Amino acid sequence: MKVYEESGCFDPNSITDCQELMGLAGGSSTTNTLNGLEDNLNLSSYNNHQHEDASAVAAVIEMEIQQHYMFDNNTVNNNINNTHFIPQLTQELSYDQSNWDADQQSFNMVPSSSSPEAAYLLNLFHLPRCSFLPNSSISFENSPASSVVYDPLLHLNLPPQPPVFRELLQSLPHGYTLPADEREASGVGGIYHDGDNGILEFARDIPMAGHGIGRDRGGKTTKHFATERERRVHLNDKYQALRKMVPNPTKNDRASVVGDAIEYIKELLRTVREVKLLVEKKRCGQDRSKKLKTEDPTSAADAGDVECKPLGDPDQCYNTSLRSSWLQRKSKDSEVDVRIVDDEVTIKLVQRKKINCLLFVSRLLEELQLDLHHVAGGNIGDYYCFLFNTKIYEGSSVYASSIANKLIEVVDRQYPAAPPTSSTCL
Amino acid sequence: MNTEFVGSDMTGISITDHRSPNRGRNGRRRLEDENEEFKSKNLHAERRRRQKLSDRLLALRSVMNKATIIEDAITYIQELQKTSQVLSEQLLEMEGSSEEGGKPLRIEVDGAEDIKKCGIKEEVKVTSIDGNKLLIKIILEKKRGCFTKLIEAMNYLSFELSETSVTTFKGAMLISTCAQGIYGDTLMVEQTQELLLEIIRSIRDCSDM
Numbered sequence: 001m002k003v004y005e006e007s008g009c010f011d012p013n014s015i016t017d018c019q020e021l022m023g024l025a026g027g028s029s030t031t032n033t034l035n036g037l038e039d040n041l042n043l044s045s046y047n048n049h050q051h052e053d054a055s056a057v058a059a060v061i062e063m064e065i066q067q068h069y070m071f072d073n074n075t076v077n078n079n080i081n082n083t084h085f086i087p088q089l090t091q092e093l094s095y096d097q098s099n100w101d102a103d104q105q106s107f108n109m110v111p112s113s114s115s116p117e118a119a120y121l122l123n124l125f126h127l128p129r130c131s132f133l134p135n136s137s138i139s140f141e142n143s144p145a146s147s148v149v150y151d152p153l154l155h156l157n158l159p160p161q162p163p164v165f166r167e168l169l170q171s172l173p174h175g176y177t178l179p180a181d182e183r184e185a186s187g188v189g190g191i192y193h194d195g196d197n198g199i200l201e202f203a204r205d206i207p208m209a210g211h212g213i214g215r216d217r218g219g220k221t222t223k224h225f226a227t228e229r230e231r232r233v234h235l236n237d238k239y240q241a242l243r244k245m246v247p248n249p250t251k252n253d254r255a256s257v258v259g260d261a262i263e264y265i266k267e268l269l270r271t272v273r274e275v276k277l278l279v280e281k282k283r284c285g286q287d288r289s290k291k292l293k294t295e296d297p298t299s300a301a302d303a304g305d306v307e308c309k310p311l312g313d314p315d316q317c318y319n320t321s322l323r324s325s326w327l328q329r330k331s332k333d334s335e336v337d338v339r340i341v342d343d344e345v346t347i348k349l350v351q352r353k354k355i356n357c358l359l360f361v362s363r364l365l366e367e368l369q370l371d372l373h374h375v376a377g378g379n380i381g382d383y384y385c386f387l388f389n390t391k392i393y394e395g396s397s398v399y400a401s402s403i404a405n406k407l408i409e410v411v412d413r414q415y416p417a418a419p420p421t422s423s424t425c426l
Numbered sequence: 427m428n429t430e431f432v433g434s435d436m437t438g439i440s441i442t443d444h445r446s447p448n449r450g451r452n453g454r455r456r457l458e459d460e461n462e463e464f465k466s467k468n469l470h471a472e473r474r475r476r477q478k479l480s481d482r483l484l485a486l487r488s489v490m491n492k493a494t495i496i497e498d499a500i501t502y503i504q505e506l507q508k509t510s511q512v513l514s515e516q517l518l519e520m521e522g523s524s525e526e527g528g529k530p531l532r533i534e535v536d537g538a539e540d541i542k543k544c545g546i547k548e549e550v551k552v553t554s555i556d557g558n559k560l561l562i563k564i565i566l567e568k569k570r571g572c573f574t575k576l577i578e579a580m581n582y583l584s585f586e587l588s589e590t591s592v593t594t595f596k597g598a599m600l601i602s603t604c605a606q607g608i609y610g611d612t613l614m615v616e617q618t619q620e621l622l623l624e625i626i627r628s629i630r631d632c633s634d635m
Contacts, residue, residue: 231493235493238493239496245500245504245507261503264503272509275513275517278517279516279520282520282521356581358587359581372573375590378587378590379588397517397521399514
């Protein structure tokens with residue numbers, strides 16, 4: 001009689017589930033040998049729960065699993081053999097415990113050729129299904145792409161095992177740990193890998209679903225480890241490259257990098273649009289100044305609308321649209337926010353140092369041909385904080401990013417000159 | 427022959443075979459109806475085609491793998507940066523070559539006149555508050571660069587401005603600040619007032635640009 005014993009912790013919160021499981025595939029004589037394990041798993045003994053048709057059930061299960069997971073027939077048949085069962089089971093349980101991580105719930109692949117019953121029964125317990133169950137394109141063959149061997153039990157959320165059990169596990173050769181241990185896995189590996197690193201490989205590129213899948217759980221077959229790692233490193237390099245291009249990089253994690261990149265791209269698009277507009281206006285102005293001077297059309301069209309200038313100029317300027325753009329720049333001790341609508345520029349400056357930045361800023365604004373209309377600000381704790389409302393002098397074609405960049409530069413540059421330098425003016 | 431109707435009472439752009447002017451004459455009613463039908467079929471077809479295209483583009487995006495997405499982002503950013511640089515250089519060139527010096531002066535001349543109209547006068551008022559702080563209020567005629575000069579002057583006198591507020595109104599500028607001696611020394615109210623008055627007068631008389 002087979003005893004099917006699973007680790008039985010499908011639902012980590014309920015021992016009763018495990019008990020049911022044990023009852024389902026109730027064991028017979030061989031339960032004795034498993035008692036030790038059972039106890040260690042904190043399951044009540046099931047010696048008493050023996051279903052009469054346990055063997056029938058087991059057979060059915062095997063058949064289903066065989067179909068379901070496309071296993072190599074030979075391996076399955078081997079596994080049906082009773083005598084191999086227990087060692088296989090324990091081997092299965094010998095997966096490195098570090099792989100049992102709550103995060104990997106997205107996986108429910110249990111195509112372990114050595115314990116089809118386990119696979120089936122695990123499936124019974126409504127574990128989250130993997131989006132690419134075997135009927136799809138997953139190949140269980142040796143794939144040239146780098147691949148990952150997944151620990152079928154990793155989603156099981158096994159409760160913390162008592163130390164005895166842990167020792168028991170660790171005493172068995174691991175097939176799925178760090179690559180350094182790969183070679184040790186020969187004892188176990190023979191069964192799982194079937195000699196050709198076959199059964200449990202997944203092409204890495206298949207999972208588009210879910211980011212967690214991209215992480216590498218379990219060990220890797222040595223053949224593909226190098227390319228796998230290389231690929232990861234490559235990808236990380238790309239993220240870093242992206243981060244470097246961005247002017248205000250914040251945190252170092254991938255999500256922030258992507259978020260910053262998105263903001264930066266939007267900003268670049270705004271800037272390009274703005275400068276294009278300015279160029280157009282300039283060109284228009286130059287062309288018109290060659291002819292008779294005419295009044296500038298001051299009608300504010302809707303943003304983006306295109307209208308011809310009056311007076312039938314052959315060179316038509318298509319930009320009576322409102323110019324608007326904004327940007328932010330942060331540096332270690334300062335923050336600049338520039339917003340432009342038409343010809344009004346609003347600048348917010350927050351600066352950490354205690355220097356007379358008002359002077360430098362107003363000088364810069366002069367240079368940039370910005371006419372100060374309002375200023376408000378002052379000292380707040382360690383910071384100087386200012387808000388400038390300015391108007392662009394007619395004819396100047398300054399744009400948001402140029403303002404922001406120069407401002408940040410000026411403000412940061414002045415730090416060494418901490419005591420305000422006296423300047424001649426009178 | 428395709429014609430784009432912009433500003434007609436059709437909400438979209440219709441591209442049609444323009445056989446007859448759409449004037450709503452009775453005789454042409456039948457033709458118009460036919461036109462309408464063609465237009466509408468065409469419209470639908472066109473819309474469907476566009477929808478199909480955009481759906482496919484979205485699907486293409488969703489199917490790209492992570493590495494490609496990142497690479498594409500990098501390329502796109504580089505491209506945008508290049509474009510923006512090219513454009514700004516172009517702008518600079520045009521800036522250099524254009525000659526538009528007349529207008530800015532116009533604003534300043536107006537400033538002086540406006541002040542006289544409103545009866546705003548130059549003024550400096552200094553009050554002592556809270557120990558060694560001074561509350562300074564200045565009204566001066568707004569000129570290009572006057573604020574900078576004022577700040578420079580106050581800097582020179584080693585004032586540290588803790589709160590500043592500036593407003594402009596009709597060619598005059600009102601500055602109100604809370605100043606402190608940088609080195610902690612107490613500033614004398616009278617002296618400060620006189621000094622500042624001198625300063626703004628010289629600013630006003632200063633005609634360099």
